[in-house]
Amino acid sequence: MSRKKSQKSKGSNSPSSCGIPPAKENGKVGSEAHTNGMVLSGRPSLSNSGEFYDIAFKVMLVGDSGVGKTCLLVRFKDGAFLAGSFISTVGIDFRNKVLNVDGVKVKLQIWDTAGQERFRSVTHAYYRDAHALLLLYDVTNKSSFDNIQVTTAPWQDPKVQCHTAAIVKPSSMLGMLGMVVYYR
Numbered sequence: 001m002s003r004k005k006s007q008k009s010k011g012s013n014s015p016s017s018c019g020i021p022p023a024k025e026n027g028k029v030g031s032e033a034h035t036n037g038m039v040l041s042g043r044p045s046l047s048n049s050g051e052f053y054d055i056a057f058k059v060m061l062v063g064d065s066g067v068g069k070t071c072l073l074v075r076f077k078d079g080a081f082l083a084g085s086f087i088s089t090v091g092i093d094f095r096n097k098v099l100n101v102d103g104v105k106v107k108l109q110i111w112d113t114a115g116q117e118r119f120r121s122v123t124h125a126y127y128r129d130a131h132a133l134l135l136l137y138d139v140t141n142k143s144s145f146d147n148i149q150v151t152t153a154p155w156q157d158p159k160v161q162c163h164t165a166a167i168v169k170p171s172s173m174l175g176m177l178g179m180v181v182y183y184r
């Protein structure tokens with residue numbers, strides 16, 4: 001059995017810019033203050049899926065091709081595992097998920113980037129206004145961990161100001177996947 005990935009960046013759900021446009025979704029413009037893509041408001045906004053949320057974050061999944069970025073996202077969003085033959089992501093794609101964290105509705109806009117080197121310049125352009133980077137590697141492939149240095153180079157630009165938050169150790173839940181988390 002094989003699975004097909006759709007052509008990335010060509011879906012109707014792609015926003016026109018890298019940032020999250022929370023207050024303008026579905027034509028709703030609220031009175032919220034916006035800071036670097038984050039919604040800081042007393043009133044909830046409405047996401048494309050029709051769910052209300054209080055605050056939004058842009059999160060990037062980054063890592064070598066084949067480390068499992070798409071599988072992780074599909075698992076997180078839909079609860080399913082993409083088994084079958086591997087078809088590489090082309091370009092970039094994103095999915096939204098609204099979580100309830102201590103009574104606050106948090107919208108995560110999670111971007112799945114192509115791991116192949118030929119797409120690097122495209123995907124790096126999307127780092128700029130991201131709030132967090134999830135750097136994935138294959139625990140059975142050391143070079144995929146070493147390459148994290150390369151993939152985070154644009155993020156480490158002093159003008160961008162980021163902080164290393166944590167290295168999440170691979171667990172049985174993540175299978176072969178390892179994860180390094182950056183946030184700002």
Ligand SMILES: Nc1nc2c(ncn2[C@@H]2O[C@H](COP(=O)(O)OP(=O)(O)OP(=O)(O)O)[C@@H](O)[C@H]2O)c(=O)[nH]1
Nearest residue numbers: 065066067068069070071086088089114115175176
């Ligand atoms: N054994 C095992 N296989 C996995 C795991 N996660 C993903 N895979 C397999 O690894 C392959 C690549 O997964 P993808 O999620 O498409 O990889 P990707 O990082 O998105 O790759 P690109 O789109 O090229 O950047 C697929 O065949 C998956 O079935 C895991 O935790 N354990």
